[in-house]
Amino acid sequence: MALKGNLRDFTITQLLNLINLARKTGTLVIEGSNDTAWISFREGKLAYSRMGKDDNNLATILYRGKKISQSQHKMIRSRAGNMSDKELGLLLINANYITQEDILASLQAEFIGIIHRLFTWVEGLFRFENGVLPPDDKIILRINLENIIIEGTRRLREWEQLQDEIPSLDIALKFTDRPDTNLRNVNLSVEEWRVVSYINPKNSIRQIANTTKMNDLEIRRIVYGLLQAGLVEMIRQEGAPVLPRAQIAGLSTADADEQKSLVNRLINRIRSI
Amino acid sequence: MQTVKMVITGPFNSGKTEFIQTVSEIDVVATERRISSEAEKIKDTTTVAMDFGRITVDEDLVLYLFGTPGQKRFDFMWEILSEGMLGFIVMVDSTRPETFREARSILETFRAYAPTPYVVAANKQDLEDAWDIDDMRIALRLDPKLKFLPCIAKDKDSVKNILLELLYSILAEMEAGA
Numbered sequence: 001m002a003l004k005g006n007l008r009d010f011t012i013t014q015l016l017n018l019i020n021l022a023r024k025t026g027t028l029v030i031e032g033s034n035d036t037a038w039i040s041f042r043e044g045k046l047a048y049s050r051m052g053k054d055d056n057n058l059a060t061i062l063y064r065g066k067k068i069s070q071s072q073h074k075m076i077r078s079r080a081g082n083m084s085d086k087e088l089g090l091l092l093i094n095a096n097y098i099t100q101e102d103i104l105a106s107l108q109a110e111f112i113g114i115i116h117r118l119f120t121w122v123e124g125l126f127r128f129e130n131g132v133l134p135p136d137d138k139i140i141l142r143i144n145l146e147n148i149i150i151e152g153t154r155r156l157r158e159w160e161q162l163q164d165e166i167p168s169l170d171i172a173l174k175f176t177d178r179p180d181t182n183l184r185n186v187n188l189s190v191e192e193w194r195v196v197s198y199i200n201p202k203n204s205i206r207q208i209a210n211t212t213k214m215n216d217l218e219i220r221r222i223v224y225g226l227l228q229a230g231l232v233e234m235i236r237q238e239g240a241p242v243l244p245r246a247q248i249a250g251l252s253t254a255d256a257d258e259q260k261s262l263v264n265r266l267i268n269r270i271r272s273i
Numbered sequence: 274m275q276t277v278k279m280v281i282t283g284p285f286n287s288g289k290t291e292f293i294q295t296v297s298e299i300d301v302v303a304t305e306r307r308i309s310s311e312a313e314k315i316k317d318t319t320t321v322a323m324d325f326g327r328i329t330v331d332e333d334l335v336l337y338l339f340g341t342p343g344q345k346r347f348d349f350m351w352e353i354l355s356e357g358m359l360g361f362i363v364m365v366d367s368t369r370p371e372t373f374r375e376a377r378s379i380l381e382t383f384r385a386y387a388p389t390p391y392v393v394a395a396n397k398q399d400l401e402d403a404w405d406i407d408d409m410r411i412a413l414r415l416d417p418k419l420k421f422l423p424c425i426a427k428d429k430d431s432v433k434n435i436l437l438e439l440l441y442s443i444l445a446e447m448e449a450g451a
Binding site (some may be wrong): 260 | 385
């Protein structure tokens with residue numbers, strides 16, 4: 001029977017658990033609202049993963065994993081041309097540019113990172129394509145799923161809590177009006193500073209996340225920290241579509257005097273109860 | 274005949290139904306069901322769709338009070354109830370700090386639905402283990418300018434005060450926007 005459905009009904013943790021226990025070989029394809037993920041397994045172990053919109057070339061993965069510099073990355077991309085990941089890996093090792101361990105560690109971090117991102121997906125169609133593995137020129141690993149599942153469950157709990165605190169990313173942030181707080185005296189991480197630099201009533205949290213290339217979990221974590229520290233507060237985004245005033249107030253008249261008269265009648269009535 | 278509505282929202286067992294019952298001129302049309310979940314069995318019944326109360330202002334104007342269901346699994350009703358509301362009140366149970374986070378979440382959700390004025394009511398302030406209102410304001414991370422009012426939902430004067438404060442806020446916003 002086909003293994004397919006929606007993450008809404010069967011979570012990514014449950015899927016990984018099933019694949020692990022059934023020692024499945026094949027590729028899990030998940031179509032989210034903005035992206036598609038391909039996760040391949042061999043005998044129940046994570047072999048490969050790829051996120052649709054991401055550049056998954058080995059050189060880029062090594063650059064993201066901080067194993068090579070930006071200029072090295074640029075040079076490799078221009079010289080390696082259409083070289084496969086396996087060929088490129090061998091070339092870099094033979095040239096003493098990088099070690100095999102560096103490559104494996106970067107790929108492992110990349111593959112697991114993609115699965116961690118999936119833990120924030122609450123909805124998405126999935127299907128498991130039995131026996132389908134990535135092309136031969138890709139480097140395949142064998143990563144046990146148990147630790148990923150445990151970490152995923154932890155993240156899922158954190159995710160649920162953060163969703164409670166920040167139910168929507170379509171709202172904006174502004175700095176609180178606390179004259180005693182000077183941001184210069186607060187120890188923020190590089191990531192937090194990146195977010196802080198975009199805080200403005202005109203930018204929604206989602207726009208900040210897109211600009212800083214953070215996923216939902218990462219941006220919520222940072223915003224939650226800033227909220228808890230009392231540095232920022234959530235506000236309605238400036239320029240967001242606002243209903244006409246008469247509609248907002250649930251009043252059938254748009255005339256300001258009539259509206260005030262109506263509210264005054266309500267006030268008098270409540271006072272008289 | 275013109276009708277306007279206000280929405281009373283808040284976590285499970287925060288006192289929304291009682292709040293409406295205290296001032297409604299009709300018996301509250303409540304959609305309560307017996308609670309099945311052991312975890313939520315701190316009272317016998319809960320609102321599953323909405324509570325509905327009415328205050329007739331004059332022959333041309335009626336105010337409806339809608340209470341939202343408190344249990345999260347009925348939150349699909351919230352957006353429907355919030356449509357066209359004049360303002361909303363978020364009820365918080367002062368004796369149950371474990372619900373503060375949810376109250377905060379409900380507040381943000383309703384704020385996102387519509388930019389209407391709102392007040393927050395710290396209910397059950399008459400009970401011995403009620404949190405101090407200043408402490409609650411910090412715990413709930415409420416803006417110092419936001420009206421955060423002590424409340425006893427079974428006391429008519431207290432409920433009237435909450436409704437009046439919301440109406441004053443609505444009036445002030447109208448004047449500011451004029």
